[in-house]
Amino acid sequence: MKAIVIGGGVIGSSIAYRMSEAGADVTLVEARRIGGGTSSTSYAWVNACEKLTSRAYFELNWAGVKSHRRLAEEFEGSNWLHRPGVVQWQGAGAEAAGFDEGDFDKLERLKEWGYPAEKIDTQTLAELEPDVDLSTFNPEGAIYYPEDGWLDGPVYAGAMVAAARQRFGLKVVYGQVTELLTRNGAAVGVKLANGETIEADTVINSSGRWANEAVGNADHELPLAPTVGLIAYTVSGDTSLRHGLRTPLVNCRPDGAGRILLRANDIDKTLPFDTEAVPSNPAAQELLDRVTQLMPALKGVHVEAVRTAIRPIPADGYSAIGPHPALSNYYVTVTHSGVTMAAFIGEGVTDEIVHGKSVSEFAEFRLSRFF
Ligand SMILES: Cc1cc2nc3c(=O)[nH]c(=O)nc-3n(C[C@H](O)[C@H](O)[C@H](O)COP(=O)(O)OP(=O)(O)OC[C@H]3O[C@@H](n4cnc5c(N)ncnc54)[C@H](O)[C@@H]3O)c2cc1C
Known part of the structure; x- marks a missing residue:
């Protein structure tokens, strides 16, 4: 499977790492600097104790907390999670x-x-x-x-990208995505500001607060309340x-x-x-x-x-994670509390896209509620 991940923040880098590890041929496209977006300006408290507005939201964040702890243990000498x-x-x-x-x-x-x-x-x-x-x-x-504790976002994102490149052949392209390429109702790649195009079987938009600017088509925009x-x-x-x-x-x-x-x-x-x-x-x-x-x-x-x-916040304040209901092979991850959830979103998106499993913690947070 060829996949494009747009955005190298804490979330995109986690997805790029886990999908590459699972054997996908992944290209990460980053407009500026890995970890240099919202992930570099965050309180970055990795927690679920502030997420009590619904049980489902608590469980999603709690899964995030546990996933970060597991991931930090997977990397010998990891230096990004402080507890x-x-x-x-x-x-x-x-x-x-x-x-x-x-x-x-x-x-x-x-x-x-x-x-x-x-x-x-x-x-x-x-x-x-x-x-x-x-x-x-x-x-x-x-x-x-x-x-509880916090995460150094840019350090984490950098470590995920470096490990995915060295271990699993992740490709990193620096450039700004300006448009999704589509064919017969499906995403087939992205176009960059320099005119270059990259084709893939699936496109994952993890560009956070910039998610709508990257798609270049009002039909596929997500309502945000930044x-x-x-x-x-x-x-x-x-x-x-x-x-x-x-x-x-x-x-x-x-x-x-x-x-x-x-x-x-x-x-x-x-x-x-x-x-x-x-x-x-x-x-x-x-x-x-x-x-x-x-x-x-x-x-x-x-x-x-x-x-x-x-802050990258969908209009109702909750996470938006999942396939886009109006475009096949296009998956979106836009959320506040993204530092807490990043490692889990990396695992979950890989389970859904590469292994074809549905992640129960994502169930309440699908994009379909907006379309
Ligand atoms: C003040 C503040 C406090 C916060 N406190 C917490 C907290 O305590 N705990 C917590 O869990 N969360 C917290 N958050 C939220 C958290 O920081 C974000 O949810 C998280 O950083 C989002 O990560 P991301 O990877 O989605 O986005 P980003 O880190 O913004 O990454 C998106 C990347 O996409 C790139 N990009 C954008 N457009 C394009 C394009 N067209 N083409 C290619 N690349 C593109 C950007 O350059 C960027 O690197 C806080 C946020 C703020 C602002």
Whole structure:
């Protein structure tokens, strides 16, 4: 089978790896840089504990978490998945999906569904994260996810592509797909901006937020509801922060060499699409102010860099994974939480396209709901 994967983000690289491993003759087409799209501007928390809006969505993300853990073990010396644990507490402004203010319903549901999570008190938080000002903590306690963590998206995508090239002969073409080639109601390849065409038996569109621009035909576009995300990165500091923290003030986590990555949902909601990705951006300064309230030891640290990204979100907020109902041999993967799901989507798409199996976790997330 000859396959084309459009886009070398965390998702496209996972598919390219697994499909090549399964014996398909795969060409990955990337317009810019492997892992350089939304996957490089992500909080990248690999989790299912924030995905409680439906059981099916939780299970899809949970499959993603488990798949990443297996995959990291498959690669000796893998360096992209960090799992020191994540602490989450609520308070005014807490707005995680399914997270009710003022109680621990969420914890009970997670335990029932088999997700590693426990309640911790102020003293335990002080031991886990000594730099946190305990007056910013919820005296009723926090939820600790001892097995959670995050993924370095570009490192992961690069490792998948390199391994697929070396081990299974993946071909990588740098160029921008501008059109799907179709014949008799089926995708037969892609056309690139330089006029070149590549033919294949199946085309998988994993170009994320750019998915509609790549198809060049309004009939095959997916309705999207993109939102803006801003992430600020501090300079390297001497903080002892080790875990991910999801707090009412700010979400933060280590980003290597003493840098801290910062973001907040309520701030993102105020941002226009042309938000400037510069350290002086008031949103970035607000994040810095909040993290300094959370950890006063950070006084004097400044924002070194800011990145913005547009989230690849289908119109109803849920993932879109599967064959396109209006065009044979054309498969689409557009989703938020794509970092969490990437490894599983790689396995699942390979099962569906190469092995002809239907993946039950994808069942609720087919594109047919939009067409
Ligand atoms: C602020 C923020 C926080 C987030 N936090 C989390 C989180 O905590 N956990 C989580 O799981 N997810 C999170 N996400 C979502 C997650 O980052 C995305 O779902 C994921 O990165 C999408 O990966 P992708 O491979 O689909 O897309 P991308 O990484 O964008 O990859 C698409 C690739 O396609 C290429 N491309 C585009 N158009 C073309 C074309 N025409 N031809 C060829 N190539 C093309 C691009 O260059 C790019 O490399 C967050 C996102 C944001 C913005």
